[in-house]
Amino acid sequence: MLNRICELLEIEVPVLEGGLAYVGNGLLAAAVSNGGGFGQVGSAGRTPENFENEILVASEATNNPFGVNIPISQHTDFSPYLEIIKKHRELIKAVSLGAGNPKNLVPYLKDNGLLVLILTSTAIHSVKAEKLGADVIVCEGYEAGGSNGPSELTTFTLVPQVKQAVSIPVIAAGGIVDGRSMAAALILGADGVQMGTRFVATEECEAHTHFKEEILAAKDDSTMIMTRMLKGPLRVLKNEYAEQVYESEKITPTLENVLPRVRGTYNKLAMLDGDLKGGFMSCGQVASLIEEIDSAETVVKRIAGEARRILAKAQALF
Ligand SMILES: Cc1cc2nc3c(=O)[nH]c(=O)nc-3n(C[C@H](O)[C@H](O)[C@H](O)COP(=O)(O)O)c2cc1C
Structure with missing residues (x-):
């Protein structure tokens, strides 16, 4: 399955782990990379010291390339994280940037010899990201866990439009979980796929067992969108906490009312500490x-293998 994203990131199969706030730990990133995919250490929800430590954990646990993720607006000051990336630039292959304007960060990262992946949710923003110097676009549809783009485009419609709009490699994210969805994304024109939710439900992910069990128990209608009125829809598991935020946002749709209810501490409480009533889960x-719950290494190998088999049989579909 050697394609241009594999060549660029020096990986065996075009499967990326997305940044995962609070639960994107070093061992998980390493396991994804050991499976031949591209793991990423998350920075959201981590102190700079903890972020650095997880980079070191990942580099100890794999000899394969991995990256890191910076959701720009989730850091009040991202400069310490940039310093750490610079310090360990020999260990890191690429940095993915999302949730904010990446304009000033791209030259800094490229000057340090890093590849830059920019997260987008529309074709227009993908064109802008390419002009800024991105090496890869990761376009994420509205099916995805966590922050969604305000336009709420689905992966199915987004990927072909982004593919048509840019010439750099395009990774599809949102709604990809198995060989079928990976094959579909590649047929739509993606050069590779990024998964988030699937990698939470793995042995290496440091998410609390309660959160992982909620994922296993989920039905097709088990997620919902919160904070749509803040123009930053957030896809989360339905629970009492999320329903309360949603109801409150309907009655008082102001930043002052909603923002304090969706602070990272409430995300951490449910996803990392396992208090399912005390917070929300992306x-x-x-x-x-x-x-x-499998090992992330197995997940990567299995999904890529399934996708390959499905694609080989695709011509018999009709
Ligand atoms: C628990 C969780 C935390 C996430 N945190 C981040 C983050 O910190 N930065 C980011 O760029 N994306 C984040 N995302 C989005 C993922 O990186 C990925 O793009 C998305 O999950 C893909 O859609 P999927 O959930 O359908 O696989 C998160 C997703 C989940 C499920």
């Missing part, structure tokens, strides 16, 4: 298709 629509 989760994609694919959750209901996840049936077991």
Whole structure:
């Protein structure tokens, strides 16, 4: 399955782990990379010290390339994280940037010899990201867990439009969970896929067991959108906490009312500490298709293998 994203990132199969706030730990990133994919250490929800430590953990646990993720607006000051990336630039292959304007960060990262992946949710923003010097576009549809783009485009419609609009490699994210969805994304024109929710339900992910069990128990309608009125829809698992935020946002749709309820501490409480009533859990629509907690290495190999077999049989479909 050698294609241009594999060549660029020096990986065996075009399967990326997306940044995962609070739960994108070093061992998980290493396991994804050991499976031949591209793991990423998350920075959201981590102190700079903890972020650095997880980079070191990942580099100890794999000899394969991996990256890191910076969701720009989730850091009040991202300069310490940039310093750490610079310090360990020999260990890191690429940096993915999302949730904010990446304009000033791209030259800094490229000057340090890093590849830059920019997350987008529309074709227009993908064109802008290419002009800024991105090496790869990761376009994420509205099926995805966590922050969604305000335009709420689905992966199915987004990928072909982004593919048509840019010439750099395009990674599809949102709604990808198995060989079928990976094959579909490649047929739509993606050069590779990124998954988030699937990698939470793995042995190496440091998410709390309660959160992983909620993913296994999820049905097709188990996720919902919060904070749509803030123009930053957030896809989460339905629970009492999320329903309360949603109801409150309907009655008082102001930043002052909603923002304090969706602070990272409440995300951490449910996803990392396992207090399912005390907070909210980012989760994609694919959750209901996840049936077991596997090793992330196995997940990558299995999904890529399934996709290959499906693509080989595709001409017999009609
Ligand atoms: C628990 C969780 C945390 C996430 N945190 C981040 C993050 O910190 N930065 C980011 O760029 N994307 C984040 N995402 C989005 C993922 O990187 C990925 O693009 C998305 O999950 C893909 O859709 P899927 O959930 O259908 O696989 C998160 C997703 C989940 C499920």
